[in-house]
Amino acid sequence: MTETAVGSKSEQAYAAVKARIVEGTYTPGYRLVLAKIAEDLGVSVVPVREAIRRLEAEGLVKFERNVGATVSGIDPTEYLYTMQTLSIIEGAATALSAPLIGAVDIARARAVNAEMRDCLEHFDPVRFTALNQDFHSVLFEHCPNPHILDLVHRGWNRLASIRASTFRFVPGRAQESVKEHEALLQLIESNADADTIEQAARRHRSATLDAYLAQSKAGSVSAH
Amino acid sequence: MTETAVGSKSEQAYAAVKARIVEGTYTPGYRLVLAKIAEDLGVSVVPVREAIRRLEAEGLVKFERNVGATVSGIDPTEYLYTMQTLSIIEGAATALSAPLIGAVDIARARAVNAEMRDCLEHFDPVRFTALNQDFHSVLFEHCPNPHILDLVHRGWNRLASIRASTFRFVPGRAQESVKEHEALLQLIESNADADTIEQAARRHRSATLDAYLAQSKAGSVSAH
DNA sequence: GTCATAGTTATCGTATACGATTTCGTACTC
DNA sequence: GAGTACGAAATCGTATACGATAACTATGAC
Numbered sequence: 001m002t003e004t005a006v007g008s009k010s011e012q013a014y015a016a017v018k019a020r021i022v023e024g025t026y027t028p029g030y031r032l033v034l035a036k037i038a039e040d041l042g043v044s045v046v047p048v049r050e051a052i053r054r055l056e057a058e059g060l061v062k063f064e065r066n067v068g069a070t071v072s073g074i075d076p077t078e079y080l081y082t083m084q085t086l087s088i089i090e091g092a093a094t095a096l097s098a099p100l101i102g103a104v105d106i107a108r109a110r111a112v113n114a115e116m117r118d119c120l121e122h123f124d125p126v127r128f129t130a131l132n133q134d135f136h137s138v139l140f141e142h143c144p145n146p147h148i149l150d151l152v153h154r155g156w157n158r159l160a161s162i163r164a165s166t167f168r169f170v171p172g173r174a175q176e177s178v179k180e181h182e183a184l185l186q187l188i189e190s191n192a193d194a195d196t197i198e199q200a201a202r203r204h205r206s207a208t209l210d211a212y213l214a215q216s217k218a219g220s221v222s223a224h
Numbered sequence: 225m226t227e228t229a230v231g232s233k234s235e236q237a238y239a240a241v242k243a244r245i246v247e248g249t250y251t252p253g254y255r256l257v258l259a260k261i262a263e264d265l266g267v268s269v270v271p272v273r274e275a276i277r278r279l280e281a282e283g284l285v286k287f288e289r290n291v292g293a294t295v296s297g298i299d300p301t302e303y304l305y306t307m308q309t310l311s312i313i314e315g316a317a318t319a320l321s322a323p324l325i326g327a328v329d330i331a332r333a334r335a336v337n338a339e340m341r342d343c344l345e346h347f348d349p350v351r352f353t354a355l356n357q358d359f360h361s362v363l364f365e366h367c368p369n370p371h372i373l374d375l376v377h378r379g380w381n382r383l384a385s386i387r388a389s390t391f392r393f394v395p396g397r398a399q400e401s402v403k404e405h406e407a408l409l410q411l412i413e414s415n416a417d418a419d420t421i422e423q424a425a426r427r428h429r430s431a432t433l434d435a436y437l438a439q440s441k442a443g444s445v446s447a448h
Numbered sequence: 449g450t451c452a453t454a455g456t457t458a459t460c461g462t463a464t465a466c467g468a469t470t471t472c473g474t475a476c477t478c
Numbered sequence: 479g480a481g482t483a484c485g486a487a488a489t490c491g492t493a494t495a496c497g498a499t500a501a502c503t504a505t506g507a508c
Contacts, residue, residue: 259459
């Protein structure tokens with residue numbers, strides 16, 4: 001009865017493949033062969049097909065008819081697009097959540113942000129990124145509009161699959177990020193109006209994107 | 225060779241079911257039975273399954289394990305959520321498109337808007353809604369971010385499946401809408417900054433939503 | 449008369465099998 | 479030696495078949 005909770009085989013396959021993509025076992029460009037995955041998971045190809053199509057809908061994999069599926073996210077412009085979209089969606093989600101964020105949530109977010117500050121010293125980019133997600137989760141999880149919330153989750157998923165850690169590439173950005181987090185919390189605490197919060201949350205992410213772009217231009221990503 | 229373009233059976237099934245939902249053959253709440261659809265289309269259930277799952281990912285249908293799929297959109301709050309999400313996404317898409325909108329596009333949009341104005345007299349809500357989509361398409365189709373553009377399309381699809389025509393329910397809104405369109409065009413022509421355009425586009429849709437809510441509250445939709 | 453329970457039916461979930469398409473390698477020709 | 483055409487292998491796409499699950503119905507007891 002312990003396996004009742006896992007749901008259908010399709011569900012298992014979906015979770016399994018997604019996990020492998022996010023954790024990096026399947027790197028971008030990796031060729032996903034239905035039969036092989038099916039064998040690995042001990043299921044038939046049909047549920048795997050469904051799982052792949054679901055992942056395609058989320059943008060985690062690219063699927064070509066009669067050819068097969070590959071893990072997407074190779075394209076650096078893809079990162080740009082995702083970040084821009086997320087800046088808009090997350091900004092809106094945070095603004096909509098703000099009135100529903102209580103003192104305990106603020107405290108929790110502040111605790112996470114403190115951990116992030118500590119993290120700066122030893123500089124563990126993976127851990128820093130995980131904490132970053134925790135922090136923002138507190139801010140947008142109260143969003144009353146389930147569609148928007150869903151879009152935010154999809155955005156984070158895509159980012160996770162593209163890069164385990166943004167901050168590995170833009171180390172200088174981490175310090176500013178922590179400061180902006182505190183500013184954001186103060187805005188929410190002081191019941192700032194929705195527009196102000198939305199703008200702040202959006203710029204917070206845009207700034208990370210800009211930092212990444214500046215870094216890329218500087219030459220470290222000279223290859224097209 | 226004429227059928228090569230239609231693609232796979234899954235594709236056909238997807239298009240067929242989607243069309244039936246949008247055109248209203250399958251109304252919200254309609255029970256989608258795999259076997260029946262498969263028979264109607266002359267294919268097996270497997271491609272139909274895939275089609276249904278794709279539609280689920282788009283939010284057009286709701287799917288419950290071991291129970292089946294139903295056309296979603298029954299819930300009036302669903303309409304609210306979709307409109308709110310679309311106001312944000314469409315606002316952003318329009319703002320991002322603005323710099324890329326040329327004089328010919330403006331002229332085309334203005335022509336569509338003129339048709340809408342004519343439409344007000346005979347008041348054909350279905351036609352009015354179709355023109356409305358045409359108008360906004362001109363404004364956001366140049367959006368350079370494909371993800372955002374995709375989200376806008378999904379939003380319109382959902383709306384189409386929920387209601388063939390919003391304006392049937394909020395007739396008073398149509399006139400204002402036409403005026404706001406013209407204002408929006410002038411903003412774009414005068415190269416207004418992105419924030420201004422985004423706010424205007426967003427409010428344009430929010431206003432329709434507000435009008436709908438006021439109407440609903442007034443009692444015409446007393447049945448739950 | 450109402451509630452609970454067992455049996456039936458409808459529908460979904462998955463496995464297996466085979467046909468269709470693409471891709472890659474090899475041989476042949478220019 | 480380079481290019482093209484043919485063929486084989488790999489992989490996807492779909493049909494069919496059967497097992498699993500949940501909704502419905504009828505029957506019985508209280």
